[in-house]
Amino acid sequence: MxxxxxxxxxxxxxxxxxxxxxxxxxxxxxxxxxxxxxxxxxxxxxxxxxxxxxxxxxxxxxxGLASGPAQPNLQPNQTVTRTTAQDNTTLEDAANKTIQTDKLNESASDTTTKGQLKQFGYDLFSGTPDAFTPASDIPPPDSYVLGPGDNLVVQLYGKENNSYSLTINREGQIQLPEIGPITLAGISFTDARALLADTVQQQMIGVKASVTMGTLRSIRIFVLGEALQPGSYTVSSLSTMTNALFASGGISKIGSLRNIQLKRQGKLITSLDLYDLLLNGDTSKDARLLPGDVIFIPPIGATAGVSGEVKRPAIYELKKEKYAAEVIELAGSYTPTAYPAVTRIERIDAKGNRTLVDADLTKQSGKNTKVQDADMIKVFSVLETMEDVVMLEGHVERPGGFAWHPGMRVTDIIHSAEELLPFPDLNVALIERETQPTREKTVLTFSLGEALKNPASAENIELKTRDKLYVFNFETPRSDQLKDLVARLKVQANKQLRKQTVNVSGYVRFPGEYPLNPSMSAKDMVMLAGGLTQNAYGLRGEITRITYSETEEQSIQHINVDLANSGSTALKEEDQLHIKRLPNWMDQETVTIEGEVKFPGQYKIKRGETLAQVIERAGGLNEWAYPEAAIFTREELRALEAQRLKELRDKLEGEIAAANLETQTEHEKIAVNEAQDLLESLNAVRPLGRMVIDLKAAINDAAQPIQLKDGDTLTIPRKKQAVTVVGEVQFPTSHIFESNADSEKYIEMSGGITQKADKKRIYVVKANGRVFLPEHSGWFKANNYKVEPGDTVVVPLDADRIKPLTLWTSISQVFYQIALGAAAVASF
Structure with a gap:
């Protein structure tokens, strides 16, 4: 064998x-x-x-062959003999699944939906085991029982002075020199100290003994059952049940915290309930261990979860707790915002179905509701809404809630206009009111100024609980301030109750959609919209109304409203109120006259006023004026010109991009580079919005009037003495005017044309913006034009050089825009 x-x-x-x-x-x-x-x-x-x-x-x-999870940090004399990893989160998973799939549609602020429920108490073992190891350098308690392995330090003094470090051997004895063996195992340290002192004093005349504790022995114990790492452990002889639990890594989540058993030689010595330690700090049942002790952790017992408005939402193991109130006490009782009158218990019935049990925990019957295994108790919070309050919002110094009392009126909240912010609208204020029990919204409007002026008047409306009072000003759009109320009125509308709103458009201070008071007139709605603007037609307005017949056929009516009458037409739901503008109203328009007039500056104009009339108001031209070079600009022309320039830039960019994708000859590459230079020049051009005029004719000839518009600008420069040459010449510059010189002469004075010039299409931009071509041009003959002071001679780029990119028409337009802009700038 x-x-x-x-x-x-x-x-x-x-x-x-x-x-x-x-x-x-x-x-x-x-x-x-x-x-x-x-x-x-x-x-x-x-x-x-x-x-x-x-x-x-x-x-x-x-x-990858390490056995089990990482070992805890043990004392040097501790040894783990067997380790297995056990962990099970079934209870947590089931509880959290219950919370996440809750079909009761509670408020999003509910605390149970914010976090995950955890099993209570198991976090106790998340720390480092060394932190919970009993200290070995403290005096042992008087009840400490000595055993083999304990060390005693015996100090002899008197007739002899010696010190001995003695360890209790396997027979439970120490060998004290000159005296012999003394049995100490099995007695307390206090008794052992007294025994040694008496023995020394009796057997050694004139010698006394002082006994202290040296190093403590180690003991081997067992942690079994649902421990995180069950096995055999060597621990300090001062260790208790909790020290052993920490040494083994703690308790798995399927192990009981409330029935930890200490067994000695097969007999149950005591049971430890860790809830006593966690909830009350009670360690009286934390027994000290002896060699060979067994700590057995049985599986977890019945459990119940508590969520919502309690201080410690978690899953708790039940021991003696049978009723809902006792489980709530385990969770630390209620938070200040709890409403225990509405408590629900979700449980699994005998058929295996989930069901709900309502419990009023403010009553004894609710507190005595019996709790079953796997119950989930949910404590709801008080409602977010306040009762018996009135809210004040808007243009006030102290917005917020006010305690409501019967008979309360507007002036009980707003005592005087001094409690309002500057520039309030005292003509109108609004009350948002709930209709009980459905809590549907209705509105009331009143004159806040009249209520403050005469508190006894009907305008000082009696308030009800949960009313909301809005105060307005003349700066903040009211449609924004009331948008939540309007949205609520839209939501509560149905087939029988149409949307209780009115849309106000036209010449009011704040157009938009407003809530409707059933007794509100058109004039009241105008006041709610901030009143009429200065250009509004205050005598009459128009209501567009949609009605339905008994056969539900829709019809549209247009109703004239007398706004001057205080009892004007009453409004109905979904009406559209439109306020018209004053007849022949014209916003104040101005034009600017700059340069050589007697009184330059801005002038207000009336409809149909002409340029000649405004120049006359400005005192006429002075003696230095050069009307032939006058620059007249208009805003709408500037916008059109900017759009045109953008189109030309976009087209030219597209042509350049397309050309770069194709195989190019050397000539075409040069053309593309020149086109890119042209594009950069075009990007620098800013639209002027210039309109070519003959200022002399506009002033002297009544048959050619120029009617002005808002924003027009006339600039009259001083007399010019120079002619400018731009474009493809050797030295673009300006020259003193010579009466007998033509365009060719001025080009020659600028060094002549370059190789890129198009000499057949040279043209002249007159000082007033007109364009003409010299007689040698191939376009047409110009018999009556000659170069004069302020004119610009333009030598364009040869368009044939960039024909691979675009049509001549588009390029000529680009050239014209650039030349026109340059001529205008040079004329200032």
Whole structure:
């Protein structure tokens, strides 16, 4: 029999050696151990695994063969003999699934929907085990029982002075020199100290003894059951049940916190309820351990979850708790915002179905509701809305809530106009009111100024609980201030109750959609919209109304409203009130006259006023004026010109991009580069909005009047003495006017044309903006034009050089725009 066991042992050892060799080889040469070898190795205890791995130089963590989870940090004299990892979050998962799939549509502010419920108490073991190891340098308690391994320090003094460090041996004795063995095992440290002192004093005349505790012995205990790492542990002799639990990594989430058993020689010594420690700080049941003790952790018992408005929402293990009120006490009782009168218990009935039980925990019957395993108790919060309050919003110094009382009126909240912010609208204020029990919204409007002036008047409306009072000003748009109320009125509308709003448009201060008071007139709605603007037609307005017949056929009516009458037409739901503008109203328009007039500046104009009339109001032209170079600009022309320039830029960019995608000759590449230069020049051009006029004719000839518009500008420069040459010439510059010189003469004075010039299309931009071509031009003959002071001679780029990019018409337009802008700038 012994031979068979010995053969089995050597066979197993040989297999393990081969396995470790394979493991080592896998690191060095890529060998892989078999599954059977790995399973055989895993069957060994952790100590045997580590010892063999250390002997053969194999890193078990690197090979993925480390047994169980990471070991806790133990004392030097502690040894883990067996470890297994157990963890189960079934209770948490089930509880959180219940919360997430709740079909009761509670408020999003409910605390149970914000977080996840956890099992109470298991976080206690999340710390480092060393933090919970009993200290070894403190005096042992008087009740400490000595045993083999304990060390005593005996100091002899008097006739002899010696010090001895004595350890209790296996027989429970110490060997005290000159006296002999003394049995100390099994007695308390206090009794042992007294025994030694008496023995020394009796047997050694003139000598006394002082006894202190040295190092403590270690004891081996067992932590079994649902521990995180069950096994055998060597711990300090001062250790208690909780110290052993921490050394083993704690309790798994399927283990009980409330029935931890201490067994000694097969008998139950005591039970530890960790809730006493966690909730009350009571350690009276935390018994001290003796060698061979067994701490057994049974599976968790019945549980119940508590969520919502309690201080410690969690899943609790039940022990003696049978009623809902007792479970609430485990959760730390209610928060200040709890409403225990509405409490629901979700449970699984005998048929396996989920059901709900309502419980009023303010009554004894509700408190005595029996709790079953897996119940989920949900405590709701008080309502977010306030009762018996009146809210004040808008243009006030102190907005917010006010306590409501019967008979309360507007002036009880707003005592005087001094409590309003500057520039309030005292003509109108609005009250938002709830109709009970449906809480549908209705509105009332009143004159706030009249209520403050005469509190006894009907305008000082009596308030009801939950009313909301709005005060307005003349700066903030009221449609924005009332948009939530209008949205609520839209939501509560239905087939029988049409939307209680009115749309106000036209010449009121704040057009928009407003809530409708059933007794509101058109004039009241105008006041709610901020009143009429200065250009509004205050005598009459128009209501567009949609009505339905008994057969539900729709018809539209247009109703004239007498706004001057205080009892004007009453409004109905979904009406559209339009306020017209004053007949022949014209916003104030101005024009600017600059330059050489007697009184330059801005002038207000009336409709149909002409340029000649405004120049006359400005005192006429002075003696230095040069009307032939006058620049007249108009805003609407500036906008059109900007749009045109943008179109030309976009077109030219597209043509350049398309040309760059194609294979190009050297000539075409040069053309593209020149086109890009042209594009940069075009980007620098700013629209002027110039309109070419003959100022002399506009002043002297009544048959050619120029009617002015708002924003027009006339600039009259001083007399010009220069002619400018721009474009493809050697030196673009200006020259003193010579009466007998033509365009060719001025071009010659600028060094002549360049190779890129188009000499057939040279043209002249007159000082007033007109364009003419010299007689040699190929376009047409100009018999009556000559170059005069202020004119600009333009030598354009030869368009044929960039024909591969665009049509001549588009390029000529670009040239014209650039030349026109340059001429206008040069004329200032």
């Amino acid at each position: 012994k031979t068979n066991k010995r053969q089995t042992f050597y066979t197993l050892r040989l297999a393990i050696i081969l396995l470790l060799g394979a493991l080592w080889g896998s690191l060095a040469f890529g060998f892989t151990p078999t599954t059977q070898q790995i399973e055989m190795f895993k069957s060994l205890s952790p100590e045997q695994q580590r010892a063999l791995a250390s002997q053969y130089g194999v890193d078990l963590n690197q090979m």
